[in-house]
Amino acid sequence: MIQEIDPYKYDVEYKHLQPGKNDYVLPFCENGLIVRAGEELSFFTCADTGKETDYMTYLFSIDEMRFFYLAVHEETQFCEQNKMTISGYRLIKRQELRRLSPKHLAFAAVTAFQLDGWYRNNRFCGRCGKVLRQDEKERMLFCGECGNRVYPRINPAVIVAVTNGNRLLLTKYRGREYTNYALVAGFSEIGESFEDTVRREVMEEAGLSVKNIRYYGSQPWAFADNLLAGYFCEVDGSDEIRMDEEELSEACWLDREDIPVEYTDSSLTNEMICVFKNRQNEQS
Numbered sequence: 001m002i003q004e005i006d007p008y009k010y011d012v013e014y015k016h017l018q019p020g021k022n023d024y025v026l027p028f029c030e031n032g033l034i035v036r037a038g039e040e041l042s043f044f045t046c047a048d049t050g051k052e053t054d055y056m057t058y059l060f061s062i063d064e065m066r067f068f069y070l071a072v073h074e075e076t077q078f079c080e081q082n083k084m085t086i087s088g089y090r091l092i093k094r095q096e097l098r099r100l101s102p103k104h105l106a107f108a109a110v111t112a113f114q115l116d117g118w119y120r121n122n123r124f125c126g127r128c129g130k131v132l133r134q135d136e137k138e139r140m141l142f143c144g145e146c147g148n149r150v151y152p153r154i155n156p157a158v159i160v161a162v163t164n165g166n167r168l169l170l171t172k173y174r175g176r177e178y179t180n181y182a183l184v185a186g187f188s189e190i191g192e193s194f195e196d197t198v199r200r201e202v203m204e205e206a207g208l209s210v211k212n213i214r215y216y217g218s219q220p221w222a223f224a225d226n227l228l229a230g231y232f233c234e235v236d237g238s239d240e241i242r243m244d245e246e247e248l249s250e251a252c253w254l255d256r257e258d259i260p261v262e263y264t265d266s267s268l269t270n271e272m273i274c275v276f277k278n279r280q281n282e283q284s
C-alpha cells in the first residue's frame with residue numbers, strides 16, 4: 001500500500017522549524033503541486049526558491065528528509081520569481097501520484113496534498129469569520145478573536161469485502177474516473193461504530209445482510225482525505241443483490257478464479273481483493 005515505505009520512516013510530529021537550504025519545498029497552487037520536470041518524482045529544495053522561506057510551514061519528515069509547505073498563487077508567477085524555466089518544472093495532480101515513483105516521495109506528496117487542502121480550506125474562522133493563525137506548538141490553527149481551534153480533519157470510512165463461499169462481492173462506481181472493480185465502501189456517520197457502517201453500507205449499496213465482521217487493516221487514503229478501515233464479512237441469508245443504482249453501475253458476485261484484478265501495491269481495496277483471490281480452498 002502507498003503508505004508502506006519501509007525502510008523509510010515517516011515522522012508526522014509537528015515541529016516549529018525554519019527550513020534549511022537542503023530541505024524540500026512543496027509549492028501548491030490551485031492547480032496542483034509544482035515539482036521538478038522529469039519521469040521520476042523529484043522536489044525542489046529551499047535553495048531553489050530564494051526568499052520565499054519565510055512563508056513556509058513544516059509538514060513532516062521521512063528519515064532525514066524534511067518537507068515544507070508553500071502556498072502560491074499561480075505556478076507561472078512562482079516559477080518566474082524563482083527563475084525556473086518552463087522546461088524545469090511540471091505541475092502534478094493528486095491522482096497522478098498513484099502511478100509515480102519513488103514510492104516514499106509519492107506518499108510524501110499525496111500526504112502534503114491533504115495538508116494543503118486543510119490549510120487552504122481553513123483560512124478563516126468558521127465561528128466568527130476572522131483570519132486563523134498557525135499555532136507554534138502543534139499542527140493547529142486558532143482564532144485570536146474567539147478562541148476557536150481547528151485541527152486537521154480526517155474522515156473515517158470503511159472498505160468491505162463481502163464473501164459468499166468462493167465468491168466475492170465486487171462493485172463499480174457510477175460516474176467516476178476510476179472504473180476498475182472496487183469493494184463496498186462508505187463514510188462512517190456520526191454515532192456509528194465501524195461495524196455499524198459496514199452493515200449499513202452493504203445494505204445500502206447491495207441490499208445484503210452480513211455476519212462475522214472481521215477487521216483486516218487500515219490505510220490513510222490521502223487521495224480522498226480518508227482514513228480507511230478494511231473489513232471482511234460474510235453474507236447472511238439471501239445473496240440476491242439489490243444494487244443502489246444511484247451510486248453504483250455494477251454489483252456482482254465473482255468466483256475467486258474469475259476476479260480480473262491484479263496486485264498494484266497502492267490501495268487497501270486492491271490488497272483485500274487480492275488476498276481473497278489468492279487464498280485457495282478456504283473461506284475468505
Ligand SMILES: [Zn+2]
Binds near residue numbers: 128
Ligand atoms: Zn473566531
